[in-house]
Amino acid sequence: MQPRYDVIIVGGGPAGLSAAIYAGRARFSTLVLEKGFFGGQVITATDIWNYPGFPEGITGEECVSRLESQARKYGAGMENIEALGISKEGDAVIVKADGRPLKSRAVIIATGASVRKLGVKGEDEFAGRGVSYCATCDGALFAGRDVLMMGGGDTAIDDALFLTKYARSVTVVHRRDELRATGLLREKAFSSDKISFIWNSVIAEIAGDKAVEGVVLRDTLTGESRSLPTSGVFISIGRVPSSGFVRGFLDLDDGGYIVTDMRMATSVKGIFVAGDVRSGAWRQVATAIGDGVAAALSAGQYIGTLSPQT
Numbered sequence: 085m086q087p088r089y090d091v092i093i094v095g096g097g098p099a100g101l102s103a104a105i106y107a108g109r110a111r112f113s114t115l116v117l118e119k120g121f122f123g124g125q126v127i128t129a130t131d132i133w134n135y136p137g138f139p140e141g142i143t144g145e146e147c148v149s150r151l152e153s154q155a156r157k158y159g160a161g162m163e164n165i166e167a168l169g170i171s172k173e174g175d176a177v178i179v180k181a182d183g184r185p186l187k188s189r190a191v192i193i194a195t196g197a198s199v200r201k202l203g204v205k206g207e208d209e210f211a212g213r214g215v216s217y218c219a220t221c222d223g224a225l226f227a228g229r230d231v232l233m234m235g236g237g238d239t240a241i242d243d244a245l246f247l248t249k250y251a252r253s254v255t256v257v258h259r260r261d262e263l264r265a266t267g268l269l270r271e272k273a274f275s276s277d278k279i280s281f282i283w284n285s286v287i288a289e290i291a292g293d294k295a296v297e298g299v300v301l302r303d304t305l306t307g308e309s310r311s312l313p314t315s316g317v318f319i320s321i322g323r324v325p326s327s328g329f330v331r332g333f334l335d336l337d338d339g340g341y342i343v344t345d346m347r348m349a350t351s352v353k354g355i356f357v358a359g360d361v362r363s364g365a366w367r368q369v370a371t372a373i374g375d376g377v378a379a380a381l382s383a384g385q386y387i388g389t390l391s392p393q394t
């Protein structure tokens with residue numbers, strides 16, 4: 085089975101690319117697999133203001149392009165290919181990538197997480213025509229319009245505040261009567277004259293003709309339904325870890341995130357995890373990068389314990 089790599093990294097977001105920088109610089113033959121576009125979720129962030137060392141902010145796109153060029157500089161290969169499964173063959177780790185088995189001495193999983201969908205009528209039909217999962221990407225399209233934000237977490241409230249830059253009004257719909265979001269975000273949202281709240285409600289249906297025209301809301305306490313006109317439906321109800329391809333092989337927590345020790349090592353020797361797919365991750369660019377670095381260092385240390393034939 086050829087070729088054989090020292091380190092295969094599954095996922096080309098900040099965690100994976102940072103792991104690639106360290107693995108490549110340590111002179112390990114390194115390959116990064118990415119099924120979509122390199123950069124992951126962060127590429128949609130207009131500006132990252134809390135990225136240490138960049139007091140003037142940095143766009144998600146620039147952050148990723150810098151990480152990618154640094155990884156390439158140290159010799160990491162990049163392939164647009166999806167990892168479908170992982171197994172062990174002796175000490176070697178086999179990544180099944182689009183039917184092609186790739187052999188490696190160590191693997192770092194940095195596949196991140198994707199948006200959680202509501203699963204209601206109209207959601208897929210109007211995706212890109214009024215339904216969005218990314219306020220920073222699509223907010224400007226709703227200048228002067230009335231929009232709705234589904235969700236009560238930090239992301240939903242952060243995004244609702246962002247949307248007030250463009251929208252005439254933002255109605256936050258939350259399934260309980262208390263936000264999950266805390267601190268400054270919550271205070272800012274409550275004091276914004278553009279944001280209003282509908283409590284104890286969920287979207288039961290998204291309706292329209294060519295584009296979104298309104299939603300049907302269902303009261304979670306009484307079960308009653310009512311219609312509400314809106315031009316845009318932003319959905320921010322959490323994320324789903326991209327760990328399906330290792331389910332049954334690695335230990336996952338109740339939410340499906342991969343469990344590691346403090347050194348990013350999983351329940352299977354030679355397999356490490358970095359970034360948002362890791363159980364307990366903080367889901368910040370800076371911490372994803374830290375995870376990637378730690379995973380690469382741990383993988384390097386592990387490779388040092390293997391026989392050269394592995």
Ligand code: NAP
Pocket residue numbers: 202234235236237238239240242259260263264265286320321322323366367
């Ligand atoms: P989250 O904290 O899991 O919040 C998800 C929200 O969606 C919750 O309000 C939840 O309601 C609601 N929800 C979940 N499933 C739903 C469903 N099927 N129907 C309706 N509502 C549903 O996710 P997040 O906001 O993306 O945040 C993820 C992590 O990133 C958190 O640790 C957060 O602190 C962090 N973060 C931090 C910042 C910041 O500090 N600036 C910004 C963004 C994200 P319940 O509350 O009822 O469960």
